Amino acid sequence: MAERILVLAEQLEGQLTDVTLELIGVARRLAAPRGSTVDALVLGEGVSALAATVPADRTLLMEHPALRLFNPEAAQRALEAVARETSPWLVLVPNTSLGMDVAAAVATRLGWPLVAYCQAIEERDGQLVATSQLFGGKILADCPVGTDHAVISVLAGAFSSEAAAPEPPARIERLAPPAELDGLRVRAVGLERPEAADVDITRAEKIVAVGRGIESKENLELAEELAEGLGAVVAASRPLVDAGWLPRSRQVGKSGLKVKPRLYLALGISGAPEHLEGMRDAELIIAVNTDPKAPIFDVAHYGVVADLFEVAEALQERLGG
Amino acid sequence: MTLAVILKQVPDVVEELAIDPSGTDLDRDSVSYVVNEFDEHALEEALLLREATGEDVVVVGVDTTGELDQALYTALAKGAQRAVKLVGDVEGSWLSTRALAGLLAPVIRELSPRLVLTGVQAPDDLDGQLAPTLGALLDWPHTGVVVGTELADGLVRVRKELWGGIMLDLELATPAVLGIQAARATPRYVPVGRVRQAMRESTIEEVEVETPVESAPKLSRLRAPEAAGRAEMLTGSPSDVVERILEILRARGLY
Structure with a gap:
């Protein structure tokens, strides 16, 4: 059988x-x-x-x-x-x-x-x-x-x-x-590999990752400041990259890059399976999200159910001060 | 010639999802429906192709929610020319991809489009994605994870995303079926007034379909993921939380 x-x-x-x-x-x-x-x-x-x-x-x-x-x-x-x-x-x-x-x-x-x-x-x-x-x-x-x-x-x-x-x-x-x-009706024309990126997130020790919760392109500045304060680089989930707010080279997940940093601070990322596939092996995952049932909390080591801006601003104040 | 876009309404995963007492479906009464996000991208990509080629866009869907009209009128308001609704004894049911594709295939064949565009995947397509399933039933070339299209004489050029930013360029003879991952532009917004106008001025064509004998995905039970690996939750005011985060980082030499 x-x-x-x-x-x-x-x-x-x-x-x-x-x-x-x-x-x-x-x-x-x-x-x-x-x-x-x-x-x-x-x-x-x-x-x-x-x-x-x-x-x-x-x-x-x-x-x-x-x-x-x-x-x-x-x-x-x-x-x-x-x-x-x-x-x-x-x-x-x-x-x-x-x-x-x-x-x-x-x-x-x-x-x-x-x-x-x-x-x-x-x-x-x-x-x-x-x-x-x-x-x-x-x-x-x-x-x-x-x-x-x-x-x-x-x-x-x-x-x-x-x-x-x-x-x-x-x-x-x-x-x-x-x-x-x-006699195929489909022809493969060629592959294109991404151009060398300004930042290689796969080699970053610390990543501040942002998702839909960041709401607007302008708010990315807060993530950039936080990243600078922590000595981290900014990465994102797919929707932000699709919206053109960040380059493809910053995308974590199934169709983006797989990362394994020592710190992954996830802000406003719900944790779709496609995203988790790219970051679940990070050594330390801290997630901030408003939805207590967000799947990101299943892979995170520490979670905060809160408005990401409140936490990010408080953190920025401490780092900046 | 036309471009056919298949729209499907799916449970909004941002909302709380409850499992019904049978254990094999969501509690459909408490679910709120949205158009599958990737289908919105498929519609946008079709509208972009229309701008370049003048093809008519026809949106097609199986009404499993009783609310499909809203989605179809919205598509008409965005710039689609026709809307076709498949109706039958399918309301409130969870159709497997194969059942859905089986209902759609004859209608799509009849429409004889140059291209079929739909979302690359859906939150509930347990038995696989619609584009390859429909492609196999129609015996038309197909591919998914598409992030760009261009129509040429007798073929469509597509850009397919692999991983790590690697792109694969393909040419498919038309008619072909594409699973769209992301349109070349953010799906357009349409004001409510325009949707109302579409409701007044356009008609949705209806096609009666027979309910497939085996229409639900085969599963023994649904369940929430186990909470075993759940995060330790930090509570308190934002400044309390931040102090705890900094402690954790300090302990690991990360700050």
């Missing part, structure tokens, strides 16, 4: 992403008691060296020019073809910008159930349960997962990558690309 677990390995320009190892770690944990084996599917072009480093029981390597850069249509066709061929009871896909294009589409095409935004997979009363983060992280949904085909898209950072220790060495099997890869 439960023979195979298939993991979609994620790579960009020949670099395996961290979440891939996290997925393989989970897959190994789920595979062991069921006697399943873990297959990892590596898609790309000229990535055979990378395939040899993937710590799965079997690495399935598919190379094609259309897979050189990420191409959502090519990846979807490839994963669908491999899933049909190997018939895994479980497919694990990262819930990333790349994985999100693939997971729902492949699950729909195959008619297999999908649990997205998964942060935990556990055995409960003999039943496998995948837990999904919904409603901005305020509510969790427990979803039973059967053994007759399911797809789970897993949040990056939800699992440890250590369980993916590379033993035994991967067996690599080269797969022929499906014919559909020759």
Whole structure:
């Protein structure tokens, strides 16, 4: 029955992403008691060296020019073809910008159930349960997962990558690309990396991070002053960057940067899952927010339920004085 | 040709969310609904494309709240040309993404748009995002996490955000389905007066749909996250709180 677990390995320009190892770690944990084996599917072009480093029981390597850069249509066709061929009871896909294009589409095409935004997979009363983060992280949904085909898209950072220790060495099997890869309607044109930033927030020891609660661009000045007083740099959650108040290089979170400073002072950040993904490993997190139920308080070490301006101004007074 | 924008109303996560006695849905009576934030960006991106190409914008939604009219009139007031509402026995229900996409697919096919734009994700899309699901059902090219679009002859150029500020540029043959992360501009504001005007002057087209047999996401229970890792709360006046914060920083050599 439960023979195979298939993991979609994620790579960009020949670099395996961290979440891939996290997925393989989970897959190994789920595979062991069921006697399943873990297959990892590596898609790309000229990535055979990378395939040899993937710590799965079997690495399935598919190379094609259309897979050189990420191409959502090519990846979807490839994963669908491999899933049909190997018939895994479980497919694990990262819930990333790349994985999100693939997971729902492949699950729909195959008619297999999908649990997205998964942060935990556990055995409960003999039943496998995948837990999904919904409603901005305020509510969790427990979803039973059967053994007759399911797809789970897993949040990056939800699992440890250590369980993916590379033993035994991967067996690599080269797969022929499906014919559909020759007639794609999507073309990947190129990648653009961000320009060097004035400040590298990933190297900052202390960060004053601001969110929607800051209300206006003018109020950023207060955050700048606080940061100066603390010897910190200013970072932000996504909405402020989208509004153009701060450059992309200051954005913390899933689509921004992952930071691990000694101090993360979060002002007016509610803590959407996408933000927490980028900062939960900070050594000391102090959060100020008006909503006592804000998810930021679940990862913070210290919390203050208050108007951020009152606290920030009082702090600024002390630092300035 | 048209640009179709799919709008969905979702529980406002800024408000307190209560779970109903069944344990498998929110208490819908106490929920306040807002248009999914990312769908607002999808509408804005479509309106920006209209400014460049003159395409008509049609907004489409399934009325699961009984309040969708407001969202559709607001979209018309912002500059959409048509609004289509799918109605049926779906009010008050939590539709899975696949059920939602199943209801929308034939209507979208009929509209025959050049592009479909919707939000990259929604707070309640437990079984995955709408754009890839709908793309798979229609068998149209699709991609998500889109932060910029440009229409050209027979294709759309999109900028897709990966992580760490890395952008991927793609070209998709049209028709295509896009999940918008952020429009190129902040979603426009429209005064209430203009919405009222739209309510007086425009009509929402209605399409009857049959309720799918299995329409709810499959889950055994909803629950609040465990409070185990919760922060130690600092209380008192702002100056008390600040003294405590400085103590904590001092103890760690951070101040």
